[in-house]
Amino acid sequence: MLLSICPKLPMRNKEITCAYYMDKLHFEVIGTPNYPGNLMLKKDEIEVHFFKFKDLNPYENYGQVYIRTDKIEGLYQTYLDCQVRIHPNGFLTEKPWGQREFSILDPDHNLID
Numbered sequence: 516m517l518l519s520i521c522p523k524l525p526m527r528n529k530e531i532t533c534a535y536y537m538d539k540l541h542f543e544v545i546g547t548p549n550y551p552g553n554l555m556l557k558k559d560e561i562e563v564h565f566f567k568f569k570d571l572n573p574y575e576n577y578g579q580v581y582i583r584t585d586k587i588e589g590l591y592q593t594y595l596d597c598q599v600r601i602h603p604n605g606f607l608t609e610k611p612w613g614q615r616e617f618s619i620l621d622p623d624h625n626l627i628d
Contacts, residue, residue, distance in 0.1 A: 541597075545562065576623055
């Protein structure tokens, strides 16, 4: 039986990635934080993991995660209040397929929907 999925995304700098997800998106570090090549973060019931990719060109990064929530308006407003930069084409809206969503880019241009 499958229980969960933990996407693993590239990061160039662990400290920058960790600070962004903790300070801006309110995730917490889990696992062993002093392992230099990995970072594991959690918020509510989801986890996002990262691996070190020092030569990553963020403008060529296609990393993406789609996260579902039952309180999208509140999450969106929290991110606005925390000055999280919303993707220029990703402001909160109802999509043609009936889903309300928004998008952000993390420091390595991983797309978070």
